[in-house]
Amino acid sequence: MRLVVGVAVLLLVLAGVVHGQVTTAFRARAAQQISADPFAGLSGAEADTEAEPDIALDPNDPDIVVAVFQQGRFDQSGGCVDPGFATSRDGGRTWITGSLPGLTVAASGSFDRASDPAVAIGADGAVYAQMLPFDVHDCRSAVAVQRSDDHGLTFNAPVLVQDDSSCSVFNDKPWIAVDTFPASPHHGRVYSVWDRIEPAGQPISLRYSDDRGETWSALIAVSSPFFPGGIGAIPLLQPNGDLTLVYAPVGTATAEEVAQTSHDGGVTFAPPVTIESFEGSDPAGMRTGDGLPAAALDPVTGRLYVVWQDGRFRSDGLNDIVMSVSTDGGTIWGPVGLVNVRVPHRPRDRFTPGVAAYGGAVLVVYGARKDVGPRVTMRYVASADDGVTFGRERRLGRTGDLTYAATAGGQRFLGDYIGVAASATTAHAVWCFSARPRLGAPGALHQVALSATFTR
Template sequence: MRRLLSVVALLNGALIVTTSTALAGGPVLVSKVNPYAGCKVGAAKGAINYLNAEVEPFLTYDPSSHSHLLSAWQQDRWSDGGAHGLVAGYSFDGGRSWNDSALPFSKCAPGGVNYERASDPGTAIGRDGNSYSIAISFDANSIRNAVVAATSPNGGKTWTNVVPIIQDVANPTTGDPFNDKELIFADPTRGRTAYAVWDRLEDVPGAGNRVRQPAGDMPALQSQSGVARPNTAAPAQAQLPAFTGPTFFSRTTDGGKTWQKARPIVQTAVNEQTIGNYMVIDPRTDRLYDFFNYITADGNFHLGFVTSTDRGDHWTKPTLFQDLRSVGVPHLRTGDIIPIPTIDRETGSLYIVWQDSRFSGGKYDEIAISRSTDGGQHWSEPQRVNQPTGQSAFTATVAVNSDGKVGVTYYQLQSYPRTYMTDYFMRVTSGRNLHFGDTEVVDAPFDMADAPVAGGFFVGDYEGLVAPGESFHPLYVTTNSGNIVNPTDVWTRSTQDNRD
């Protein structure tokens, strides 16, 4: 399959082999077993299930043992939203070898919750070694949906404390309330403490009509690139009530046994919403940051954040600091509305990456990065990460290692529209700066047209990247070109052989 292990730089559209040795060894297979292969739950009229298709991986590491990595992904993706269930992948040797376990977030999983599908995987590991996972769980044939969390006492081997943090029954016409794009984050300084954030789409009757459909990931989707829009019984948006999409938050302080009542921490205006909520935590000050894409009623996207200095009891008002000017990627569903932040654990500097078309004059998306060295008060002008080749770059992820080097991974098309051949790249800075080195191929080219079709060819709204110690560990999905029995897999690599 894909085993091109030479490192390649893309400079002004030309392929130049370099001598960089940042990536050590070859790709390592993470997704090995499909625990849901025989599951028949979750079918809906017109829906296609891509059996053995893994998409949208998330990755975290153990702050007390860098050899312990924990991931999760969607297993058996449906064309119209979600998957048969989620699967966890865990490694105790720094990513050299992996084992899998079924996550209890759908009926397909042994002992799973009473929902037909699951989506949006997230994982976290606390300073006490307690492992967490989270999902949205929902039905294809009803209007129920929930955010559900679980914990593992043994690093991901088995799961317990399966707790619905919030559960809703939606309006059958609008599909709201719907909980979407949740993630979970462990407190780096307090054991048994973790935080969950997500957006919750709600109807606002009596406040006018909808000017657009909100972003979501649910059955019966109409999609445009990464923005998935619920289908409704009404023939026009103007006949539907207005909506809003605040950020919701919950916290556990007993290791995931119980969760506080979910509540909004970012209030949004009529026909506006957040999406892609993603927390980073400053271990020096205990300050929580929640970053998001704030979508205004005119359909424009803005990067924003709120902060808390008391573990989430109180939050600042939103700060919107940059426009997100994505135009999407034709025929692909990408992370075009999902910004990804990270923090330098030594200095507190903040970094955020996202898809943006500003560098091409609005013609196609590339990868932008911005940095703040003063807690978000000021941000650098957006800088392009990828090498300009005239082709779209998309679905970026960012991490900072213990040396302060910034790593960014992303996909980039080779020659669209002639083909959908795609590379997965990584670039790393020379230090605590935005001076990126060679563009390195994480894995050999693959054909994106072999990916599941879910609002476009789809391998995930996000991928994984962590930096325990000095190393970087990308976690990503590629297609198995021409293999209709096993269309995609999850892989990882490392930037060093001797993993701490």
């Protein structure tokens, strides 16, 4: 493991139009690098690159923060050399980092590569890292979960939630959640969701575990027979034990975001409910998770929040960040609202949002780029009134340069998602940042995981 004490980066405030006169619920304290690719271009990967991070807080101890991310990105065939993790025991001030053991060949495992890391923490402090391991020399693809029993300092060997070797099946875009609500009839249940690309479609699929990820239920088809398939499913656990999945259906006439809710612990699901149409796009030359939603549930109020990049409120072909809210457990969704404020004569393309909420405070973090240039910044807005109004858009950390970013199919790639998590007193975000590599660096690229701490 590697101990990283990050160097704080000054947080610059962007002067702009106030979007509702509210007291900012979350305010960024500092941003710092929490990890770096340790593999130095092993096996032909893009050296010195990290991508696609997620983050989680311990529900009983917000000083415990765990992030996961790809390390050593591969361009054309996707995935990474091995996923990494970064764990803080002091609220994000210092971090201990490492690579997930026993998964890929680079970490004494059997798979060629892995992708799409996500992380969740249970009420008992168990940390669950989930990812998609796969081979490039054959057709094997899987969904794997690795549990940590020491609050994210070390991880156990992977347990395969799903393991396929057929060339007609590929498992994609997994996510994980744990029921942490004491009054829930499914308290402690771990949910794994993903989409399975197969000849008949791309169904959203689910398995659950009641023994801390050791064994898993039978495969449950969620989106069938309503859609040919879906992608980007985010599981949201509600205080009463209901489970809502938010995702983007595929194979439909209109691009949209939808929600499906289970009232029996993920065994069966009600028909999908349309949240709203999707009217966004990937910024030119980038892959940013075009159409994938980000979602969060406020564990105090029970409100569900969904955000995505969207161009419906503008005519210049660029994206804003928009949001829809449900106050009834995911059955009815409110009208789409604009989260960010545009500063006149400063056109920015916004992308890849993340969202978290706690006790009526809502935090939305996202990337932004001026026109089609290589310079990118992270931005955030915060609300103190359940997302009804937001404070002004603020800049987070220093400016990045896509010239040195990782790639996916030739497109600049920071990730299809970022991670944001909140507690009663703090919030944390994790994203990937690219800049000119230092002298003597192992390659022409440089992309690392950064994290910021927010206080209320």
